[in-house]
Amino acid sequence: xxxxxxxxxxxxxxxxxxxxxxxxxxxxxxxxxxxxxxxxxxxxxxxxxxxxxxxxxxxxxxxxxxxxxxxxxxxxxxxxxxxxxxxxxxxxxxxxxxxxxxxxxxxxxxxxxxxxxxxxxxxxxxxxxxxxxxxxxxxxxxxxxxxxxxxxxxxxxxxxxxxxxxxxxxxxxxxxxxxxxxxxxxxxxxxxxxxxxxxxxxxxxxxxxxxxxxxxxxxxxxxxxxxxxxxxxxxxxxxxxxxxxxxxxxxxxxxxxxxxxxxxxxxxxxxxxxxxxxxxxxxxxxxxxxxxxxxxxxxxxxxxxxxxxxxxxxxxxxxxxxxxxxxxxxxxxxxxxxxxxxxxxxxxxxxxxxxxxxxxxxxxxxxxxxxxxxxxxxxxxxxxxxxxxxxxxxxxxxxxxxxxxxxxxxxxxxxxxxxxxxxxxxxxxxxxxxxxxxxxxxxxxxxxxxxxx
Numbered sequence: 001x002x003x004x005x006x007x008x009x010x011x012x013x014x015x016x017x018x019x020x021x022x023x024x025x026x027x028x029x030x031x032x033x034x035x036x037x038x039x040x041x042x043x044x045x046x047x048x049x050x051x052x053x054x055x056x057x058x059x060x061x062x063x064x065x066x067x068x069x070x071x072x073x074x075x076x077x078x079x080x081x082x083x084x085x086x087x088x089x090x091x092x093x094x095x096x097x098x099x100x101x102x103x104x105x106x107x108x109x110x111x112x113x114x115x116x117x118x119x120x121x122x123x124x125x126x127x128x129x130x131x132x133x134x135x136x137x138x139x140x141x142x143x144x145x146x147x148x149x150x151x152x153x154x155x156x157x158x159x160x161x162x163x164x165x166x167x168x169x170x171x172x173x174x175x176x177x178x179x180x181x182x183x184x185x186x187x188x189x190x191x192x193x194x195x196x197x198x199x200x201x202x203x204x205x206x207x208x209x210x211x212x213x214x215x216x217x218x219x220x221x222x223x224x225x226x227x228x229x230x231x232x233x234x235x236x237x238x239x240x241x242x243x244x245x246x247x248x249x250x251x252x253x254x255x256x257x258x259x260x261x262x263x264x265x266x267x268x269x270x271x272x273x274x275x276x277x278x279x280x281x282x283x284x285x286x287x288x289x290x291x292x293x294x295x296x297x298x299x300x301x302x303x304x305x306x307x308x309x310x311x312x313x314x315x316x317x318x319x320x321x322x323x324x325x326x327x328x329x330x331x332x333x334x335x336x337x338x339x340x341x342x343x344x345x346x347x348x349x350x351x352x353x354x355x356x357x358x359x360x361x362x363x364x365x366x367x368x369x370x371x372x373x374x375x376x377x378x379x380x381x382x383x384x385x386x387x388x389x390x391x392x393x394x395x396x397x398x399x400x401x402x403x404x405x406x407x408x409x410x411x412x413x414x415x416x417x418x419x420x421x422x423x424x425x426x427x428x429x430x431x432x433x434x435x436x437x438x439x440x441x442x443x444x445x446x447x448x449x450x451x452x453x
Contacts, residue, residue: 028115028153029067031074033097034060037083039240039407049107051189052197054253055407057204057242057394058234059185062102064112070157071112073104075126077148077170077182078119084228085238088375090209091216092181092233093120099181099233100205101168108163108191114156116148123147123172126156128186130166130277130299133158141172148172163190164279165203165253165299179220181233183207183257196280198303199248199404204232206294206316206392208258214371223259229321229391236322236393237379241409242314244306245402251275253301256294262321265291266304266396268312275301291317306398311382311413316392323390383412 034040040060042053053061064071080094095101106112118124125147127139137158141147148154166186170177185203190196207230210222231239244250253275256262272286277299292300315322379390399410 028117029065029072029074031076031096031115031117032063032102033076034102035097037098037234037238041405041407043105045107048110049189049191050193051107052199052201053105054103054185054187054201054203056103056185056232057202058232058238058240059098059100059204060102062096062104064106067113069111071106071110072115073112074115074117075101075184076117076119077124077126080181082181082233083238084230084233085235085375085379088235088238088373089216090181090211090218090233092218093177094181094233095184099183100207101182101184103185103187103203104168105187105189106160107189108160110160110188112158112160115153116156117153118148118150120150120177123149124170124177124182125154125172126168127171128156128158128166128168129297130164131158131186131188132161139171160188162279163188163195164277165255165275165301166277167205167255167257167299169257176220178257179209179218179222181207181209181218185253185255187253196274197249198251200242200244200407201251201253202242203253204255206231206254206256206258206262207233208260209233213374216373226259229258229262229316231392231394235375235391236389237381237387239394240407241311241395241397243402243407243410244396244398245404245406246306246309246398246400248306249303250306251301251303253299254292254294255299256296258296260318261293261295262392263291263293263317264300264315265317266312266314268308268310268396269304271302271304273300274303275299309398309400309413310415312396312398313389314394314396315389321392 037058039055039058042055043061043063044053045051047066062073062075064073066072075095077093077095078097080092080097080099082090082092082094082099084090092099104112104114114126116124116126123141123146125139125141125145128137136144137156138144139156145154166188167183168186169183183205185205187203208226209218209228209230210226211218211228228235234240242250242252251274252266254264255277270288270290271292273289273292274281274286289302292302294300375390379387381387397410397413399413402410
């Protein structure tokens, strides 16, 4: 039997990984930096148990080095600039050049040693959310360890005693540091590669910011009134699609480190919830869903078989969480006749446009001046026009024949003839050609959405 490792070898590693073999085992591991907001290819294992590596939505996986049987990683806590979407940047705190930080991947039974260097203006720690480990490695400032002072490096070392999906974040000045974007994923693969196998494995965190239009730094004191709801610190149309080959077994792991729950809904499919941050769900305990609520501070993973081709919307079902730069003090003008007041306003502001009296959909198509570094409330275009969505929204793009290592955007779905909703003109509809009813019926009304950034 030929494994992925034999097929791919070292060629699938990131270009910078070769430098790790040159690093002295007596010194710190190198701390790779990622500046690109694009989704990076997975890191396939080159030693130890085989596994299907995860792909972090608009993120990357942290390389490691081996040192006498221990996997060593190096995280650097530091100020970062994160592109939320093309043309919109936030000044955040994160790890190794990005927020969220890189995903850490390892295997059940591994011993890991994680060096954490602090380049923030205040002390920090890292809590390994959900992991079973020695109390002194739990990362709670004052309780289990002193804070890591600016300019210092601390070491966390422990054995990975269970597989599953976990997170990391500070337990030091947590209100500020998490509000500034300090968080990341920690994935531990089963030692037995035949346990819970999938063909594609996506991970990402839900996070939120309150960044005033025209500004760059989040308001860290905000508790409830956030205006940017993000998937891995990105907002639509800057979120990459989840590209999937038809008939793949797909896992999606979602962690929530915002201040509220998020009902994540996927169009076109039902799926099984197979994992929480507490562990794998036994087969007899799994349940079918089309929407899974992700509680605060929790992770949920679900799986499905990619049977139905199309561009399937994937989003939080709280309607305000699919809008960018929301202003919650905007009055409602639906049904209001603005004709006369528009004439008066245009005497002093000729370019004034009345809005809101017939709904907000016009905003998806309008090009109007905005403060610098501010994304439109509705942004992005599909093959049928403006997509009236933003923030926590992406697309699962199922296509026939994608390469096992191809995660690039395959473009818009080409709908079979007779499968797109159309205007009725009073004529007798033409008969729909026979075919897969699941593919034929719901392909476009909720599809046609994708990444423009």
